Amino acid sequence: MTLATWSLFILASVAHAKNPQAVQVLPASFAVLGQNGTFRATGFDMFNPTNNTPPFFQVFDSDFYDIISSHSKLFSVSSDPTFAFAHEAPVWVPESDEVWFCSNGGGGLGRSGIDANNQVAKISLKAVAAAVKANGTGSVNVTHAKVELADSMQMTNGGTGPYKGQIIFMNQGRGALPANMALVDPKTNNVTTLLDNFYGRQFNALNDVRVHPSGQIFFTDVPYGYYQNFKPEPTIPAQVYRFDPKTKAVRVVADGFNKPNGLTFTPDYKSVYVADTGALGAKWANNGTLPATIYKFDVTPGTLEFVNRRVFAYVDTGAADGVVVDTKGNVYGGCGDGVHVWNSHGVLLGKFYVGGNSANMAFASDGRLVILAETAIYMASGLKVEGMNMEVITK
Numbered sequence: 001m002t003l004a005t006w007s008l009f010i011l012a013s014v015a016h017a018k019n020p021q022a023v024q025v026l027p028a029s030f031a032v033l034g035q036n037g038t039f040r041a042t043g044f045d046m047f048n049p050t051n052n053t054p055p056f057f058q059v060f061d062s063d064f065y066d067i068i069s070s071h072s073k074l075f076s077v078s079s080d081p082t083f084a085f086a087h088e089a090p091v092w093v094p095e096s097d098e099v100w101f102c103s104n105g106g107g108g109l110g111r112s113g114i115d116a117n118n119q120v121a122k123i124s125l126k127a128v129a130a131a132v133k134a135n136g137t138g139s140v141n142v143t144h145a146k147v148e149l150a151d152s153m154q155m156t157n158g159g160t161g162p163y164k165g166q167i168i169f170m171n172q173g174r175g176a177l178p179a180n181m182a183l184v185d186p187k188t189n190n191v192t193t194l195l196d197n198f199y200g201r202q203f204n205a206l207n208d209v210r211v212h213p214s215g216q217i218f219f220t221d222v223p224y225g226y227y228q229n230f231k232p233e234p235t236i237p238a239q240v241y242r243f244d245p246k247t248k249a250v251r252v253v254a255d256g257f258n259k260p261n262g263l264t265f266t267p268d269y270k271s272v273y274v275a276d277t278g279a280l281g282a283k284w285a286n287n288g289t290l291p292a293t294i295y296k297f298d299v300t301p302g303t304l305e306f307v308n309r310r311v312f313a314y315v316d317t318g319a320a321d322g323v324v325v326d327t328k329g330n331v332y333g334g335c336g337d338g339v340h341v342w343n344s345h346g347v348l349l350g351k352f353y354v355g356g357n358s359a360n361m362a363f364a365s366d367g368r369l370v371i372l373a374e375t376a377i378y379m380a381s382g383l384k385v386e387g388m389n390m391e392v393i394t395k
């Protein structure tokens, strides 16, 4: 780097005065690394050119200050370095102010596989608030309680809700035990299976789910159970389905993916985002030439088919797994180093940078975003945005 580039780099990367955890890394500061530059070998290496210690807010565009405020904080609220207890299926239950989630099924530190189910647990955000108040500053370590559920739920991976007061969980299945979609009543823990086959055929490993205001339930199916050695070889394409909870009819609305994963509608429900984690190969290793891409589709009025697929965002680190939107239409993806935030035009505004895989996240009102980062749960507080908790409106 020349002296001029260095000064630009340093100017652009100083901590933002308005928030002590904000670190600006404007694209102009790294657009040219030069002949002697340090390049990343893969998209599975972290991108932290300022070498700040996580967690912090990494700011790529000044519009990120419309999302974080001067008093926003990003901190760990529960951790266990020996157990990937906080993987996916984050669902905030307003009545109890708890977030439900599941552990990593079949992955590193997941304590699960062909011989052992993963776990569903919950954390009280009231307990988090009390611990934060007691601590004053910094991170806290609030316990998360395992929830005992019927063993029809095997290798839970995705969730949404509350939908008519219940949580919808997507379960991948294990060995010969089928994948299924189930309702869990958060008051009684009662489990009701909604669907476990496509006209008699097993799904590969049901992954994630969203409800449309029409009442139709949309979900993805991808063979991660096979890639993670706890399900047989795939027998059906990796694709997106629609389920009618009244007639129980199921149909395909989109295909052509490598590994379809998280999905979420835009606030007006006219479009939908579907993440493809093709690059995350599990037993076949990661492959940077495969998609780490969020696709956008139009939702056809009436039939609700997903059409006009185009690239919304390609992720620079890891791949977006879970995706959510806020009421302004900004898109949040759980990626390899934290949660990435794009505006509705696909411009990367910033990251909730935690320095490790953060597969999924959920808004929890009051400017709170809960981030599942495998061996830790983080919270971003004091945000200027609120989530589109779409299922909450489907009473």
Ligand SMILES: *[C@@H]1O[C@H](CO)[C@@H](O)[C@H](O)[C@H]1NC(C)=O
Pocket: 001, 034, 035, 036
């Ligand atoms: C790159 O490094 C080499 C060896 O240290 C040096 O001779 C050269 O001037 C450097 N090039 C630039 C553009 O800084």
Ligand SMILES: *[C@@H]1O[C@H](CO)[C@@H](O)[C@H](O)[C@H]1NC(C)=O
Pocket: 078, 079, 080, 081, 141, 142, 143
């Ligand atoms: C947090 O507490 C749990 C026990 O509830 C413990 O297993 C874990 O190691 C603690 N985390 C840290 C970072 O000490």
Ligand SMILES: *[C@@H]1O[C@H](CO)[C@@H](O)[C@H](O)[C@H]1NC(C)=O
Pocket: 134, 135, 137, 138, 139, 140, 141
């Ligand atoms: C408060 O937070 C600090 C910084 O993370 C931590 O070192 C300390 O153990 C916490 N204290 C309590 C009581 O949790």
Ligand SMILES: *[C@@H]1O[C@H](CO)[C@@H](O)[C@H](O)[C@H]1NC(C)=O
Pocket: 188, 190, 191, 192, 193
């Ligand atoms: C529990 O769910 C089952 C279906 O799995 C249903 O038949 C039963 O009525 C439910 N029980 C309660 C107490 O909600």
Ligand SMILES: *[C@@H]1O[C@H](CO)[C@@H](O)[C@H](O)[C@H]1NC(C)=O
Pocket: 287, 288, 289, 290
């Ligand atoms: C990565 O994926 C591409 C496309 O499927 C394939 O051709 C290539 O062999 C893969 N590379 C590795 C290292 O597996």
